[in-house]
Amino acid sequence: xxxxxxxxxxxxxxxxxxxxxxxxxxxxxxxxxxxxxxxxxxxxxxxxxxxxxxxxxxxxxxxxxxxxxxxxxxxxxxxxxxxxxxxxxxxxxxxxxxxxxxxxxxxxxxxxx
Amino acid sequence: xxxxxxxxxxxxxxxxxxxxxxxxxxxxxxxxxxxxxxxxxxxxxxxxxxxxxxxxxxxxxxxxxxxxxxxxxxxxxxxxxxxxxxxxxxxxxxxxxxxxxxxxxxxxxxxxxxxxxxx
Numbered sequence: 001x002x003x004x005x006x007x008x009x010x011x012x013x014x015x016x017x018x019x020x021x022x023x024x025x026x027x028x029x030x031x032x033x034x035x036x037x038x039x040x041x042x043x044x045x046x047x048x049x050x051x052x053x054x055x056x057x058x059x060x061x062x063x064x065x066x067x068x069x070x071x072x073x074x075x076x077x078x079x080x081x082x083x084x085x086x087x088x089x090x091x092x093x094x095x096x097x098x099x100x101x102x103x104x105x106x107x108x109x110x111x112x113x
Numbered sequence: 114x115x116x117x118x119x120x121x122x123x124x125x126x127x128x129x130x131x132x133x134x135x136x137x138x139x140x141x142x143x144x145x146x147x148x149x150x151x152x153x154x155x156x157x158x159x160x161x162x163x164x165x166x167x168x169x170x171x172x173x174x175x176x177x178x179x180x181x182x183x184x185x186x187x188x189x190x191x192x193x194x195x196x197x198x199x200x201x202x203x204x205x206x207x208x209x210x211x212x213x214x215x216x217x218x219x220x221x222x223x224x225x226x227x228x229x230x231x232x
Contacts, residue, residue, distance in 0.1 A: 033218040042117075042204050042222030043158070056219050088156055094218055101148060102218060104158035 006091050006105035013112050018079045021108045023091030025072040030095070032074040033102065034066060037088040049074060078110075086112045116140065117205050117223035125229050126195050133180070134190040134226050136205030145209045147188040148220065149179065152202040161203075164188055192228075200230045 005024045013019050025032050031050045035043035045058035049068035063079040072093070078085055088109050092102035118137045126132040138147065149161040164172045164179045172179040180189040192199055206220040 031218050033220075035220075042206075042224050043220070045219045045221070048218045050218075058219065090158060092158070092218070101160040101163055102158075102220060103160065104150075106155065106157045109156070 004091055004093050004103050004105035006089075006108050008108060009106065010109045011111070013081050013110065015081055015083060015112055017081050018077065019081060019110065021076040021078075021089050021091075021110070023074045023076070023093075023105060025074065025091075025093035026103050028095065029093035029103070030072055032068055032072065032091060032093045034074070034076045035090040035092065035104075036060070036085075037090060037107070038084075039087070043090055046076070081112045083112050086110060116221045117207055119205055119223035119226050121226045122224075123227040123229070125231055127231050128197060129194055131191060131193045132195050132199075132228065134192075134203050134205075134228065136188045136190065136223060138186050138188060138205075138207050140186075140207065140209055142209040145207055147179070147181070148206045148208070149177070149188075149190045150204045150206060150222075151199075152204060152225070154201070158204070162190065195230050197230050197232060200228060202227050 004026050007022045033048035034046040037043040046060050047057040052068045065077045067075045088107045090104050090107045092104045094100040094102045116139050145166045147164045151159045162172050162174045162177045162179050164181045171181050176193045178191045202225045204222050204225045206222045
C-alpha cells in the first residue's frame with residue numbers, strides 16, 4: 001500500500017512569488033486536506049477536498065488555493081508569498097468518516113526569503 | 114479559547130518507564146474524535162491512536178493507550194515501556210462532527226509535547 005507522498009521536499013522562494021506543492025493520496029483515499037505547521041507549533045488546517053471540491057477551509061486568505069484531481073492527487077497553491085508563509089506544509093488523506101485517521105505525508109519545507 | 118491544550122512542552126523519561134502525555138480538549142459538539150500523532154525530527158506525522166466520543170472503552174494500540182475521561186474532557190496518551198525510538202514530538206488532535214460525517218477532515222491540534230527518552 002503506497003502512502004501519502006509530497007513533492008518537493010524542500011523549496012526556497014522569494015517574497016511575492018507563487019508556489020505549487022503537490023500531494024499524492026494514499027491508495028483508496030478520497031479525501032485530502034492540507035495543513036501548515038510553523039516552527040514549534042502544531043499543524044493548522046488550511047482546507048480540505050472531497051470528491052474534487054473544497055468543502056472546508058481554515059482561517060487562511062484566498063491566496064491559498066488548491067485542487068484535487070480525479071485520481072485524488074492534490075495541489076496547494078500559494079500566491080504572493082509572504083515571509084510568514086515559511087513553514088512545513090503537510091498533506092493528509094483519509095477514507096473519510098469521523099473515525100478514519102488522517103495519514104500524512106512527509107511534508108514540504110517552504111522557506112520564503 | 115484553546116480547543117486542545119497540551120500543558121507539557123517537554124518531558125524527559127528513563128528508558129523502559131511508562132509515560133503519560135496530557136491532553137485536555139474543549140468542545141460543545143457531542144460527537145467528536147480524539148487522535149494522537151507522533152512527529153519525529155524527520156517531519157512526518159505518524160498516527161498512533163484514536164478515541165471516539167461515544168466509545169465506551171479506552172482505546173489501546175500495542176504500547177499506546179488512551180486514558181479517556183469524558184467528564185473531565187481529558188484524553189491522555191500513555192506509552193508503556195518507553196523506548197529510545199519514542200523520542201519525538203507528540204500531538205493531540207480533535208475532529209468535531211457527526212459520526213460517519215464524510216468530508217470532514219479538519220483536525221485541531223495542540224501545541225505538542227517533546228518527549229525525550231533517556232538511555
